[in-house]
Amino acid sequence: MGFARTPAATGTGVTSPRQQTNTVSGYLDGSAVYGIDSTRLEWLREGPVDGDLTNNASPLLLPGGYLPRADARGNPVSAPSMDLFGGLAGTPQAARIAGDVRANENVALLAVQTLFAREHDRIVAALPSFLSEEEKFQIARRVVGAEIQFITYTEFLPALGVVLDPYHGYDSAVDAGVSNEFATVGYRGHxxxxxxxxxxxxxxxxxxxxxxxxxxxxxxxxxxxxxxxxxxxxxxxxxxxxxxxxxxxxxxxxxxxxxxxxxxxxxxxxxxxxxxxxxxxxxxxxxxxxGQPVVQPGCYTAVQDLGAIDIARGRDHGMPSYNDLRRAYGLSPRRSFTSVTGEATARFPSDPKIDPADPLDDPSILDFIRLRDRDGHALQPLSPRSQEEAVTGIRRTTLAARLKSIYKSVDGIDAFVGMLSERHVSGTEFGPLQLAMWKEQFEALRDGDRFFYLNDPDLARIDQDFGITYRHTLADIISLNTGTSVPKDVFVVAPSDG
Ligand code: HEM
Structure with a gap:
């Protein structure tokens, strides 16, 4: 697979360790909707694109309720740049323009970004006409940013079992930037x-x-x-x-x-x-x-593997090993492969299906021998129900055995691999290392943000003066902007939908 290294931050990588630069803001401020510079913002807002934001209107450009195509204002070449994934490379004029360059990556990501752009326009429309266009824009942006924070901290993180220390207000000593470890290892939810x-x-x-x-x-x-x-x-x-x-x-x-x-x-x-x-x-x-999975030879011109890229990106960015990263987050290093995964053995079983001479290269070590649904009930492998409902798969060999066979020593495990291999902390979606990384980063994003929604008196004033609240669940925002009814908590599959 081809792999392009992240460019080195200026002045690093020759006589000092190579560093990488964050290219977007870490603050949860809606910048995925609005971008981080005025050129993109002007294009996204209704009104002329003439380098003067003061004559732009308060709504975001949303023809037919969808983000504008690159050719929506004429020449697509002058539209803000977007990453062109897959077939879009050949049809750049069809890319939708959003605050974040990755919006076209997949339809779900694009849906969420479109939703919050519609929410902006919904708030603008609810504001009184005596306000200036700029005032309406800024109020709507303030509320959308607060809504994204409110949903992140009161729905998303609790759904994954992430519990933060209590909030004590803005702390100017806290750096709210996204750490290299979090972007490169901890937050890769792939x-x-x-x-x-x-x-x-x-x-x-x-x-x-x-x-x-x-x-x-x-x-x-x-x-x-x-x-x-x-x-x-x-x-x-x-x-x-x-x-x-x-x-x-x-x-x-x-x-x-x-x-x-x-x-x-x-x-x-x-x-x-x-x-x-x-x-x-x-x-x-x-x-x-x-076919799914892709089996036909010659089907694709090349193949990519996001898991492999994640591991390679960790090495590119000089991420510490799994055990060193655990130490950095105050956790003791693991001494055995079974203590990482919580399984009983790190040995390959003596199974007639497995080639004893070279078990690691024998594909049957990955066979699923048991599948379970979310309640732990057994499912028949390859049955239609298993395709839809399998949550846990138990393979012919333990993960610990495969890790040991590859890495030999626990100290050699890549951080990304070790983090995902850890047994989950009860009631959470994460092992101890990933949980510690999320807790630290989301506390920093909260405590180091002067405009965090619990520290922003303007939000109460907006509610008082105009009856507009940020206290909306994601389900509220979906139904307010699409008329579609969804379960009250969209982060958990309702039993009736299961
Ligand atoms: C269909 C779903 C997704 C696809 C196709 C996708 C694809 C990608 C790709 C291709 C990269 C760049 C990898 C690299 O070159 O290092 C990436 C980076 C990343 N992804 Fe995803 N991703 C998806 C979903 C997610 C989800 C659900 C999360 C988190 C909950 C996530 C978090 C990240 C992070 C943190 C990065 C690194 C960003 C950076 O620092 O540049 N992704 N993703």
Missing amino acids: SMVHGQFDVRFRPGTFSAAQLNAFRAQGIGMRKEDGQTSLQIPLTVAFGNPDLLSQVGLGRVLRSLSQERQYRNDEQIDNALRSVLFQVPSPGMASPSAC
Whole structure:
């Protein structure tokens, strides 16, 4: 696989350790919606793009309720730059422009960024007309930033079991920047990503032509219990922003609330490991023609593996080993592979299926011998139910045995691998190392932010003067901006959707 190193920060890497520079703001201030510079912001706001923000309007440009295409203001070359994933590289004018350059990566990310842009415009529309355009813009931006913080701290972190120390107000001594370790190791939530979106819809929602167009893109259809759903593989959702308006924002967001995440562990979905960003070779009609997982030789021009990139990025950025990172977070180093994973043995079993001469290269060591649903009930491997409901997979060999076979010494484990291999702390989605990293970073982002929502008196004034509150759950924001009803807590799959 090709791998491009992160550029060295100026003045580092020759006589001093190589460092990397953060290119976006770490503050939870809605900059994924608004960007971090006035050039992008001016383009995103309604009104002329003439280098003068004072004559721009308060709403964000959202033609038809969706983020603007790069050609929405004419020449796409003059639009703010966006990362061009997959097929978008050939059609840059179709990229949607957002505050963050990565918005087109996949349809779920684009949906969330579109949602908060709509929320901005909803707030602007609710403000009285005697306010200036600039005042309306700033008030809406203030509230959207606070909503994102409110959701992060009162819904997202608790859903994952992250408990922070109590808040004591702004602390100017705290650095709220995102640490290299957090961006490179701790926050890479790639293991939790589910490689397919199931979007349920009522009969008559889409025309026959639209359904055929979906099929042609590689989207499957499934009928179950009288309901039909689009089965959108991640491969189709990568770099395909038009898919969002074709399916509908509300439907995509509801589907995310109904999809169970994968367990945060050492296993990463094949969609992220085999086909990431890859355009099918000429002659392959659509990504789905390549099969899931990708098995046909010659199907893709190249293959990428996000897990491998994450490990390589750790080495590129000079991340400490797993045990050194544990020490840095105040945890004692692990002395055995079984103490990392919490399993009973680090030996390969004597199993007739496994080649005793070279077990590590024998694919049968990865066979699933048991699958369990979220309640621990056994599922038949390869059954349709197992495809949808498996949360835990038990393989023929322990993870500890495979780690030992690869790394030999616990002190050699890459930080990213060791972190994901740890047995979870009860009631959380994380092992002790990742939990410590999230706790420290999210406390710093809170305590070092002068405008943190609990430290910002203007928010109470906005509520008092205009009746606009930031105290909305993500479910509230979805239904206010799409008219779609979703469960009250969209971070947990409701039993009726399970
Ligand atoms: C479909 C879902 C996703 C895809 C396709 C994806 C893809 C990627 C890719 C290609 C990179 C760059 C890797 C590198 O070159 O080092 C990346 C970086 C990253 N991803 Fe994801 N990702 C997804 C979801 C997530 C989720 C759910 C999280 C966190 C909860 C996450 C957190 C990160 C972080 C922290 C980085 C490093 C950012 C930086 O410092 O530059 N990603 N992702």
